[in-house]
Amino acid sequence: MRISVIGTGYLGATHAACMAELGFEVLGLDVDQAKIDCLSRGELPFHEPGLPELLLKHIASGRLRFTTSYEEVGAWADVHFIGVGTPQKAGDNAADLTYVDAATLSLARHITKDSLIVGKSTVPVGTARRLQQLVIKNKNDGVDVGFAWNPEFLREGFAVKDTLTPDRLVVGVDNPDAEAVLREVYATALAANTPFISTDFETAELVKVAANAFLATKISFINAFSEVTETVGGDIRTLADAIGHDTRIGRRFLNAGVGFGGGCLPKDIRALQARVSELGLERTMRFLSEVDEINLRRRDRVVFLAEDMLGELAGKKIAVLGVAFKPDSDDVRDSPALDVAARLFSAGADVNVFDPEANTNAAKRFPRLNYVNSTVDAARDADLVILLTEWAEFKALAPTDLDDLVRGKRFIDGRNVLDMGVWQDAGWDITALGHRHVGQK
Ligand code: UGA
Numbered sequence: 001m002r003i004s005v006i007g008t009g010y011l012g013a014t015h016a017a018c019m020a021e022l023g024f025e026v027l028g029l030d031v032d033q034a035k036i037d038c039l040s041r042g043e044l045p046f047h048e049p050g051l052p053e054l055l056l057k058h059i060a061s062g063r064l065r066f067t068t069s070y071e072e073v074g075a076w077a078d079v080h081f082i083g084v085g086t087p088q089k090a091g092d093n094a095a096d097l098t099y100v101d102a103a104t105l106s107l108a109r110h111i112t113k114d115s116l117i118v119g120k121s122t123v124p125v126g127t128a129r130r131l132q133q134l135v136i137k138n139k140n141d142g143v144d145v146g147f148a149w150n151p152e153f154l155r156e157g158f159a160v161k162d163t164l165t166p167d168r169l170v171v172g173v174d175n176p177d178a179e180a181v182l183r184e185v186y187a188t189a190l191a192a193n194t195p196f197i198s199t200d201f202e203t204a205e206l207v208k209v210a211a212n213a214f215l216a217t218k219i220s221f222i223n224a225f226s227e228v229t230e231t232v233g234g235d236i237r238t239l240a241d242a243i244g245h246d247t248r249i250g251r252r253f254l255n256a257g258v259g260f261g262g263g264c265l266p267k268d269i270r271a272l273q274a275r276v277s278e279l280g281l282e283r284t285m286r287f288l289s290e291v292d293e294i295n296l297r298r299r300d301r302v303v304f305l306a307e308d309m310l311g312e313l314a315g316k317k318i319a320v321l322g323v324a325f326k327p328d329s330d331d332v333r334d335s336p337a338l339d340v341a342a343r344l345f346s347a348g349a350d351v352n353v354f355d356p357e358a359n360t361n362a363a364k365r366f367p368r369l370n371y372v373n374s375t376v377d378a379a380r381d382a383d384l385v386i387l388l389t390e391w392a393e394f395k396a397l398a399p400t401d402l403d404d405l406v407r408g409k410r411f412i413d414g415r416n417v418l419d420m421g422v423w424q425d426a427g428w429d430i431t432a433l434g435h436r437h438v439g440q441k
Contacts, residue, residue, distance in 0.1 A: 004077035007084030018163040020058035047330035050160040074110030093270035108138040116146040124275035128201035151208035157328035172204025220294040226434035236434025256434040257415040259298040261325035314348030319378040322389025324358035337388030354378040390415040399426035
């Protein structure tokens, strides 16, 4: 079976390399020539553990190639996965479907052999049915082109593992042939008893946004309790541990901190609200506005704490550890950490930023921050150190690593990963989100 993957961003490049790893011949397509040149040389334009190795392996094996030609893809592949982006529209909560529409139309016009188009991008409910009609209207006569929807649940940082060994597979189909093709594509995972949910287009589209909305809600739920413990006292980590022992609740995604960011959760909860409002259900997802607001208030809290600790931000030196939206990623899209760093800078602070992977991407967005190459360089002469992305090397920090470097022993743990008692005993004024700031011991 020959597989094409349209769009070679995060989702598409991962899917293409993993399909090659599963034994398929794969052709990745992107309209961005520079990206295709880069991937064809075996260079990955973003950071994802394990993916560069797969890319090189299958460029060498000959199973993975890249092109910008729809003509080539349309004449070659049996299954076409669409994995282009659906970002938030500028000045609007809704998703921008320009790329997914364009990819579907181009495919439909260029397919010259019987094949199946499978949408993977995250889309507002109703999109799959509309795109299916677009394909029917624009495909070439005499060619049989099926249509299916197969949402993707991979997490950045675990993209290869999540694609090769997913925790479930969801397919939206309207005929048994399409399902049979997808069962063949995912035969390896099915042999390992991965749950396979075959359903209609609408459910498949909704599963994806429901999952992300639930995860976002879970994070904002614990962060709302942070606002309470910050006021009344108490330990947010212990609270999360204690409720997490109830298996109906579960401990995962209850890590209180500076909140969620990235290219998915924030825009997906906004797009979901926009879509249900279009359907006349204005009230239905209104709680997601609160989820969003709680999330954004966490950033205000960090800036407030910095002011509280330093008095005046102007002229103070602040070390920001981490600007990626989460560890093991160089992605700074909607990153809470980068937003906080930029706000501190706007308030007049002299901000040193160190992220093990995301400095370059962050510098493209906020070139005026002072990017450095180590924790030591960031912390030297700092009046305050703020941990905003929980990279393993930051979680492993001990007071002795910084004691002699900083100008003031002040620390804000924006991800709740340090043992505050240890730092307090070493003479630091340390606080974490979800804790009342008590000052130096
Ligand atoms: C998310 C979903 O987890 C994936 O299942 C989904 O496929 C993907 O979006 C997508 O739609 O493509 P991802 O954006 O890679 O994946 O990141 P997550 O691991 O979900 O983390 C999202 C944000 O929540 C990060 O900023 C993280 O720091 C934050 N977070 C996570 C918390 O603040 N607390 C937690 O307890 C967990």
